[in-house]
Amino acid sequence: MAARRVSTNMNILTINPLGLQLIVGVLIGIGAGFLGSFMVLKRMSLVGDALSHVALPGIAIAIMLSLNPFFGAFGTLFIGIIGIWFLERKTMLPSETLVGILFTLSLAIGILITPEPELLEALFGDINKIGSTDLFLTAGAVLITIILMQKIYKGVILDIISRDLTRSMGISVNTTNLIFLILVAIVVALGLKVAGTLLMGSLVIIPAAAAKNISINLKDYTLYAGIFGALCAASGILIAYYFSLPPGPMVVLASGALFLITLLLKEKK
Amino acid sequence: MYMEKVLSVDNLAVSFDNQNVLKDISFSVEKGEVLAIVGPNGSGKSVLFRALLGLIPYSGTVAWNKNLKISYVPQKLSIERDLPLNVEEFLALKESNRERIIQALKIVGLEDEHHIEKHLLRQRLGWLSGGQLQRIMIAWSLLDDPNVLLFDEPTSGIDLGGEGTIYNLLKKLGDQRNLTILLISHDLNIVYKYANNVICINKEMICHGIPSEVLDPKALARLYGGETSFYKHEHFDH
Numbered sequence: 001m002a003a004r005r006v007s008t009n010m011n012i013l014t015i016n017p018l019g020l021q022l023i024v025g026v027l028i029g030i031g032a033g034f035l036g037s038f039m040v041l042k043r044m045s046l047v048g049d050a051l052s053h054v055a056l057p058g059i060a061i062a063i064m065l066s067l068n069p070f071f072g073a074f075g076t077l078f079i080g081i082i083g084i085w086f087l088e089r090k091t092m093l094p095s096e097t098l099v100g101i102l103f104t105l106s107l108a109i110g111i112l113i114t115p116e117p118e119l120l121e122a123l124f125g126d127i128n129k130i131g132s133t134d135l136f137l138t139a140g141a142v143l144i145t146i147i148l149m150q151k152i153y154k155g156v157i158l159d160i161i162s163r164d165l166t167r168s169m170g171i172s173v174n175t176t177n178l179i180f181l182i183l184v185a186i187v188v189a190l191g192l193k194v195a196g197t198l199l200m201g202s203l204v205i206i207p208a209a210a211a212k213n214i215s216i217n218l219k220d221y222t223l224y225a226g227i228f229g230a231l232c233a234a235s236g237i238l239i240a241y242y243f244s245l246p247p248g249p250m251v252v253l254a255s256g257a258l259f260l261i262t263l264l265l266k267e268k269k
Numbered sequence: 270m271y272m273e274k275v276l277s278v279d280n281l282a283v284s285f286d287n288q289n290v291l292k293d294i295s296f297s298v299e300k301g302e303v304l305a306i307v308g309p310n311g312s313g314k315s316v317l318f319r320a321l322l323g324l325i326p327y328s329g330t331v332a333w334n335k336n337l338k339i340s341y342v343p344q345k346l347s348i349e350r351d352l353p354l355n356v357e358e359f360l361a362l363k364e365s366n367r368e369r370i371i372q373a374l375k376i377v378g379l380e381d382e383h384h385i386e387k388h389l390l391r392q393r394l395g396w397l398s399g400g401q402l403q404r405i406m407i408a409w410s411l412l413d414d415p416n417v418l419l420f421d422e423p424t425s426g427i428d429l430g431g432e433g434t435i436y437n438l439l440k441k442l443g444d445q446r447n448l449t450i451l452l453i454s455h456d457l458n459i460v461y462k463y464a465n466n467v468i469c470i471n472k473e474m475i476c477h478g479i480p481s482e483v484l485d486p487k488a489l490a491r492l493y494g495g496e497t498s499f500y501k502h503e504h505f506d507h
Contacts, residue, residue, distance in 0.1 A: 041352070041353075154362045157354065157362060158362055160347065160352070161346050161347055161348055161359075162343050162345065162346050162347065164319060164322075164324055164341070164343045165341065165342070165343050165346070167322075167324050168322050168324065168339075168341040168343075169363070211353075212351065212353055215353045216353060216355060216391070216393050217353060217354065217355040217357075217358055217391070217393070218353055218354045218355070218358045219358065220353070221353035
């Protein structure tokens with residue numbers, strides 16, 4: 001079914017499949033790297049990793065309804081995030097605990113209801129199965145993420161330094177965090193195409209961690225994180241294509257290699 | 270001497286989990302006043318600031334004059350050494366105009382423009398010394414031309430020699446700009462030297478008035494001694 005979708009879409013937009021994968025992969029890499037840079041500063045990298053698993057039941061439902069998996073994944077991520085945001089305020093349990101509970105429950109439900117042929121794809125991602133719809137969807141979602149992040153970044157950074165200071169300036173920390181979490185849901189849902197629910201966390205963590213190794217200021221840090229995200233996605237997809245390997249793990253391995261290089265550069269400084 | 274009231278606090282109480290952290294706090298602050306808040310660790314000084322700013326729920330009345338601009342600098346800032354944020358980016362979180370940022374840095378005694386432009390603004394926030402960071406925080410607090418400054422332990426993390434410099438600077442700025450300053454301090458010498466008025470709290474109000482008049486041995490014994498398990502800060506005996 002997914003293969004049919006690719007061929008139909010190719011008629012509409014005459015980009016060869018590898019070109020399409022590269023463009024979508026690079027866009028996702030930029031979005032994940034850029035947003036990931038803030039997640040790393042907020043010490044949310046593992047929250048993002050765990051959250052990606054919440055997408056699995058959504059992907060299963062989307063497959064059953066013949067919808068683009070992005071919408072299913074975003075739907076369950078959104079519900080999960082609102083649930084955590086709400087429960088965190090009501091129960092005073094740390095979000096880490098809540099994410100941990102939600103993540104395992106979702107993974108269990110997801111594994112039960114995802115049709116077996118699609119389970120591997122959902123767990124590890126498969127950017128081979130994308131169409132031109134994905135291109136427009138990704139471009140739009142990444143653009144929205146970057147624009148909204150520009151609007152809320154002051155609150156996000158100040159909140160890292162001091163919550164009281166942020167609130168004393170009339171910035172609503174709750175609203176800022178909610179918008180931020182929704183952006184995380186968007187980026188995670190997008191990244192599932194590339195890396196799947198099990199490896200998605202690496203797309204937000206590793207490029208940002210690599211950028212942090214070599215940046216002194218925020219501008220360079222967020223810029224490098226976006227560029228590194230794009231570089232890792234592109235190199236991973238290309239290596240996978242030429243050596244007939246699965247793209248998701250190759251993107252993650254490329255990120256790991258880049259991280260090591262920046263770590264060496266940091267040590268030399 | 271002072272005419273215009275900028276803040277009236279009446280019967281303020283704060284409780285967390287049904288435990289009183291502050292109770293029966295009443296005082297007022299007049300324009301241009303430097304009010305010091307003293308008390309042992311855990312006495313509720315920072316909680317008082319947070320209540321004054323409306324950051325936590327409280328009972329009683331906190332009435333600020335209308336149209337005041339209040340700048341607050343908390344005691345604890347979580348700035349890790351590897352936080353990729355330089356001084357310029359930090360100050361730009363509050364003020365986007367670079368000229369105004371440089372102006373604020375000059376006001377706090379960093380007068381060499383070449384140094385500011387080429388070094389200080391590009392410096393990572395986490396790499397600054399305690400004294401440098403406090404100057405940056407004072408510059409931060411001045412960026413939007415406030416009428417009132419709230420400083421929670423402005424000299425924490427600064428060596429003894431540097432403390433006086435920071436307080437001199439605050440006092441000078443207060444006089445020049447007719448600022449009202451509320452500051453939390455653990456150092457009674459500083460309070461005697463710089464504050465017009467002091468309130469001492471240890472979960473409740475122990476004293477309020479001119480430092481040389483109200484900080485008598487009896488009040489200090491009530492504040493730092495008695496049944497509490499809090500320790501006097503070492504600077505207290507100077």
